[in-house]
Amino acid sequence: MSLKTFGAKIFASVIHSKTQKWATNPVETQQKVFRELLEKAKGTQFGKDHGFNGIQSYDDFAAKVPVRDYEALRPYVDRVVKGEEDILWPGKPLYFAKTSGTTSGAKYIPLTKESMPFHIQAARNAILSYIHETGKADFVDGKMIFLQGSPELTEKNGVKLGRLSGIVAHYVPAYLQKNRMPSWETNTINDWETKVDAIVAETVNEDMAVISGIPSWVQMYFEKLQQRQGKPVGDIFKNFNLFIYGGVNYEPYRAKFENLIGRRVDSIELFPASEGFFAYQDSQTEKGMLLLLNSGIFYEFIKADEFFTENPRRYTIGQVELGVNYVLIISTNAGLWAYNIGDTVAFTSLAPYRVVVTGRIKHYISAFGEHVIGKEVESALNEAMQGTNITVNEFTVAPQITPATGLPYHEWFIEFGEEPENLETFALFLDNAMRKQNVYYDDLIAGNVLRTIVITKVTKNGFQDYMKSIGKLGGQNKLPRLSNDRKIADFFS
CATH class of the missing domain: 3.30.300 (GMP Synthetase; Chain A, domain 3)
Known part of the structure; x- marks a missing residue:
């Protein structure tokens, strides 16, 4: 066992213990996050407009702060984008994550100095959770590839702007830099087909152990590898045994992937978004992903079949039920308040709280x-x-x-x-x-x-x-x- 592998197992044990502390006290954990968010933002324009100083309970919050989507919150977001401070969250954000819009083109989701670390920690902890559960850690000595958007950022009124995956690329920890692929130069290629060709050329002779990305993009990478080498991906990368994915449902791709790889490999599902990193798969045997209750996000849930009725009931952790389709509503340390991200989830476990993504509230x-x-x-x-x-x-x-x-x-x-x-x-x-x-x-x-x-x-x-x-x-x-x-x-x- 290498020193790096040994260290990863120790670190995984430490993180598991910390996770258990909040996961076994979900209601108290969420109440603490709720209080901290309100206290931090009471001096912002949004906090003043919604009477944060007078909120004493969750019921007060639900009465004062209506559920909004991006378009409804946009008057505040536009002021942040223009460079104003203390609008949704104290100061200015560190970044804007540019995402697909609804009626108005691109959306600009703020990322703050308080929210950004949780995006990084959640991805790290997903891998550490896998190590703790399975005892498998040899992959930390191999190469890891993260198929993602370009890390090149632009600027908008003094705030850096880019795709979330490109922003996150700036936060790869030092201990992974030597293992991480592709190179920075390849990662900045904009044309995806050209980029994948370059990634194939860079990685085909490497010891790839972990591969991560949206399944459709990874599938293209695998197909090009197979075309070049004339054999399954699992034969090209003998030590490839872990696939990490998010963004879309993997199941339609699973059979195709196993054919391309030539064998089954373990996988870890993630539930990240520009608005926050909400959950990750913490078990290879239990269904669902662990909902991250201690990550600067306060969660509310509305039953999907009641969502479009007048004044639907809003539920918090401790009130949800198994198997019910809920619209996910979030308030975050990036300044999103009672925000509808459009995703629907269902709980597969209440101890700890695990969810599966069931789709979008709209087609x-x-x-x-x-x-x-x-x-x-x-x-x-x-x-x-x-x-x-x-x-x-x-x-x-x-x-x-x-x-x-x-x-x-x-x-x-x-x-x-x-x-x-x-x-x-x-x-x-x-x-x-x-x-x-x-x-x-x-x-x-x-x-x-x-x-x-x-x-x-x-x-x-x-x-x-x-x-x-x-x-x-x-x-x-x-x-x-x-x-x-x-x-x-x-x-x-």
Whole structure:
């Protein structure tokens, strides 16, 4: 056993003990976070506007601070982006994490000196938790690769700006620098296909032990490795035994991954977002991810089936139930207050509190991390039809993750009233409109991760036939504008 491996096991034991202290006292832990957040922010503009000085209990908070999404919080965020201080959180943020927006393009999520360390610690602790549970730590002597966005940052009114994964790249601890790949130069390549080619060239002869990234991106890396070497990834990297992922559901990729690797490897699921690092998989045998209750985030939960009713009840830790689909609401030490991030979760355990991500409160596509929402596809279609005689009776969109040939793509199933003269030309117009709607989608097209939109024509009344087949024809039933699987798509295949 190397000194580094021995040290990792000792460190893992220490972190496990610290984790147990708060995990076994969840309600008290969250109350402490709640009080600290309010105390810290009572002098901010948001704190003054919402009477933080007069809040004595959680019920006071729920009465004074309504649940908001980004658009509702935007008047405050815009002031922060313009350079004003003490608006949502004391001072100015360290960074803005640029993410995909809803109705207004890009979002700018603040990261503060208080919140940033928790993003780093959570990723580290996920690995240490794995070491403590399994006793496996030899991988710390091998190479580790983190497929992520460019670490190059820009600046906006004195605050550094970039993608979260690129920001995090600046915080890789010194003891991992020698093991970490790819090189900084390769990491700054913007075109994804070019970047993956460079990563393959850098890593193919290395002892890769840990590989981390969004499954769709890692899949491209694995395929290029296999094409180059003519053998499974597991034979190229004999000591590769741990895959760390987040951002999208791994299950649709699992069978493909095991075929590419040639064997099964352990995996750790993470639940990070620009707004906070919420959970990580702490057990290889128990379902779900440990909800991080001691990370500067106060959690609330609203039952998904009640979310769109008037004044739905807000629950805190200690009040939630197993198996219920909840919308996740957060207040954070980056200045987000009763903030709806759009994700839904369900608890798989209450001792400790573990969750699985069940989806988004609204229909979406995020098979590749793009987080495309209904309004974006509707706006793109409307733009593409402007100035034409084209009419659309109904449509839905689904990802095609494993096409027979070529890159993956978004497939649009459209029942036209009046068809375009050239379907491929119309598809390109539609694709360009989508790229303007969603910055992540634009990145995926520009980086050659996805090919442009493919349109499949649906025959007249085809969608009616589908709704009838599932017993939802008529009434208040609506066809989802988009879905993250191919259940609807398969009906038309």
